Amino acid sequence: MSIEVKNINKSFESKKVDQLTVLKDVNLTIDDGELVCLLGPSGCGKTTLLRLIAGLDQPTSGEIIANGEKVSGPSGDRAVIFQQYSLFPWLTVLKNVTFGLEMTTGNSKEENIALAEEYLERVGLIEFKDSYPHELSGGMKQRVAIIRSLLNHSPILLMDEPFSALDMINRHKLQEQLIEVWQRFENTIVFVTHDVDEAVFLADKIVVMGRKPGRIDKIIEVGLERPRKRESKEFILLMESIVENLDMGELDKKSLE
């Protein structure tokens, strides 16, 4: 499914100023099956833009079209993986994973469970199927949340810094798993990050955002072949050029070292 963001402005009521403009004149086209990263410093409106695409918030002006239809509210077509952990604490891992299936498909219970178990098996979480979220580590929770959305076959996945709380090894592992899954399901992914390395590793297209007001500064097509190698010359050059060209402010410069 393609996404079109047209002339979006978003402001919030604010006590200090009358209107706090968070996004100004944002235009963006995301093609069907594309993996796009929104990259920018903290506070530039990445989460805000993602929430608008999800339909969880409404723009002040402009419109968003997903698959030819105007976005007016949340839908199972656009799954969101939030920056915070979002598993349902009173459900086991298995029941969390089948939640979406029960909402969107007419499958029998057995079918749903079989499907969920298959996926949990694949990411090595099958032993935890009867555990509750509070018994999992952060990375495990995020993996379960991703499976929960994937299983739903949402054609669009909106991911808000899902791996930012993880250590580097786990982050890299999950990035690879994400690429695998995306290649198999061919869904459209919008992935928010403030980590240049992550954006270059994942994206077909990097949308670089700036702030005050939040806006799109530049769109970079990443032509690197997959599977991408972090140590390759092209990878490093691209990262350097992104970092140099931008007001990196609070961006994660460490990822360059």
Next chain:
Amino acid sequence: MFDNYKNKFIPLILPICIIIFWYLITEGLGIVDLYKLPGPITVCQAAWILILNGKLLTNTVDTLVKVFAGLIAAAVVAIPLGILLGWYKTLEDFASLVISVLRPIPPVAWIPFSILWFGIGMFPAVFIIFMGCVFPILIYTLDGVKRTDKVLIESAQTLGAGDRDVLKRIMIPSAVPYVVSGLRVGMGIALMCTISAEMVGSGSGLGYMILTATSLFDPGTTVVGMLVIGLIGIVFDLIFTKVQKRIFW
């Protein structure tokens, strides 16, 4: 192991001291007149008599039946109402003033009306208990529903859940711990209300037993009644603690 033993023993020290002190100032040294404060031996004798003639059991059961009837009636009204008000903001605004006015009225203030409306016997008492616990349960439930984590609601929505699914599968489960807290608070209030209610419009129950014993110059029975109420409180508290431990979210 020693620690464990110590932890179980510590709460018992103060009650034992109190009983010894109590014995000394009453029956032991006779500092306080027995008609002002009965001693522990008098109380034990009274308890023994009440156990033998079965009055302790019947009165306790009688009080418990009222407590449960009132609490269950309150829960049946307050929990669905709380969920409804938590779900529809407009309805909450609509009802808020009435709730705010009724809530601070002490349950015993309803005693005159309860007698007028329900006569004597069990029903006026149940009504007073109902009035006492309906508001805490309502407020806790309402609060629990409203406090549902926004991220969980939005996750469910982006997984394809409609409004009803969000209510049934997200807001209600997430309110469960609050509802249990409400029931716990309600239970405490119910116990207090019952005793007061029985002292006025009733011919049975622990409250009635306490009051009649006092007028019959039988202070031993009065103290037995008080202690039984305390014990019931402890038992319920233990049960609720167990239940709350099982609700881990």
